[in-house]
Amino acid sequence: MDWINKHLQIVSINTFIDPIFPVENAIITHAHADHAKPGHNNVLATKHTIEIMKIRYGENCANNFQELSFNSPLNINGVKVTFFPAGHILGSAQVLLEYQKDKINFTGDFKITKDDTCESFRPVTCDTLVTEATFGLPIFQHPDPEVEINKLIDSLKTFSNRPHLIGVYALGKAQRLIKLLRNKGYDETIFIHGALEKICNYYIQSGISLGNLSKALIKGEKKRF
Numbered sequence: 001m002d003w004i005n006k007h008l009q010i011v012s013i014n015t016f017i018d019p020i021f022p023v024e025n026a027i028i029t030h031a032h033a034d035h036a037k038p039g040h041n042n043v044l045a046t047k048h049t050i051e052i053m054k055i056r057y058g059e060n061c062a063n064n065f066q067e068l069s070f071n072s073p074l075n076i077n078g079v080k081v082t083f084f085p086a087g088h089i090l091g092s093a094q095v096l097l098e099y100q101k102d103k104i105n106f107t108g109d110f111k112i113t114k115d116d117t118c119e120s121f122r123p124v125t126c127d128t129l130v131t132e133a134t135f136g137l138p139i140f141q142h143p144d145p146e147v148e149i150n151k152l153i154d155s156l157k158t159f160s161n162r163p164h165l166i167g168v169y170a171l172g173k174a175q176r177l178i179k180l181l182r183n184k185g186y187d188e189t190i191f192i193h194g195a196l197e198k199i200c201n202y203y204i205q206s207g208i209s210l211g212n213l214s215k216a217l218i219k220g221e222k223k224r225f
């Protein structure tokens with residue numbers, strides 16, 4: 001106990017990472033709804049995360065926003081806060097907290113697979129790792145995206161007279177799938193659900209080309225195909 005007391009230091013920076021309820025100071029790792037909630041007083045996040053939060057929740061979804069770029073340390077009450085790319089969606093960040101010689105890294109959601117729609121994951125050296133491991137068990141073996149996208153391309157060619165409907169998350173997964181198709185040379189118009197439109201447009205504005213997209217249904221229109 002003495003050893004612990006000697007080495008354990010509690011430093012308060014009155015800041016939460018991805019809090020699920022409104023707080024005074026929040027660091028937000030990325031804009032998915034289970035990590036980014038509206039109603040905080042101060043939000044510290046990457047530029048893309050802040051902009052996507054505003055698209056999804058409105059301009060005033062927090063009272064104050066502070067942008068922090070990757071690899072640019074910020075000092076909060078003696079604790080150094082640095083963001084590193086998490087490779088999950090556009091703007092997603094790992095949060096490294098350093099106090100004296102101790103380093104704690106909070107990964108947020110992350111992936112190490114290549115994804116042309118976001119900044120690539122960067123390994124971070126730390127003493128303590130805090131991670132969300134939804135798919136951490138060995139039973140989860142995700143197939144190679146290149147192989148899966150080739151199956152889709154083959155099906156589009158073989159059954160060119162049939163629509164192919166694909167369910168995706170509106171933020172991140174949709175844009176990744178579209179980009180994978182474009183990278184394979186698929187240049188036909190892709191029809192998207194209206195819920196994807198704003199986020200797809202934001203990705204395009206941010207320099208991620210997604211090719212020709214069109215809304216699958218237009219208000220008042222009963223049948224498209």
Ligand SMILES: [Zn+2]
Pocket residue numbers: 030032035088109
């Ligand atoms: Zn996420």
